[in-house]
Amino acid sequence: MPSGQPEVIKNPEVVVTSVYSNNATVEMTPWDFRITFAEIIRVEPSEPSGKIFVDDRAKITMSPQHAKALVQILQNNIAQYEKNMGVIPSGPAIGQPVLGAPDSNEGG
Numbered sequence: 001m002p003s004g005q006p007e008v009i010k011n012p013e014v015v016v017t018s019v020y021s022n023n024a025t026v027e028m029t030p031w032d033f034r035i036t037f038a039e040i041i042r043v044e045p046s047e048p049s050g051k052i053f054v055d056d057r058a059k060i061t062m063s064p065q066h067a068k069a070l071v072q073i074l075q076n077n078i079a080q081y082e083k084n085m086g087v088i089p090s091g092p093a094i095g096q097p098v099l100g101a102p103d104s105n106e107g108g
Contacts, residue, residue: 019057033067035060 021037028034037060042053062070082088 021057023054028064032061032063035062 019037020039023038023040025036025038026033027036036056037058038054038056040052041055044051044053078088
């Protein structure tokens with residue numbers, strides 16, 4: 001452990017559940033940020049905009065300072081990941097979910 005870093009001791013009695021998320025929304029107030037992690041279960045394309053069925057999995061509330069620190073940690077980790085594994089391709093534009101699955105006839 002690097003000098004000057006405190007040892008982190010986790011409470012063994014706390015049960016942490018792992019969840020999968022392929023969707024997140026963020027809300028904010030002057031006092032906090034609220035991130036809802038969810039899983040898109042089903043997408044039904046229709047006119048004009050379609051329907052997306054989402055199951056919320058976890059909600060996290062944190063201070064603006066903690067949210068900013070989280071962004072910095074994620075940016076650092078993504079940069080390290082891309083350095084080791086290659087560039088992560090961009091997904092849909094922010095706020096623009098992809099409606100519809102890839103065409104099953106493409107690519108064999």
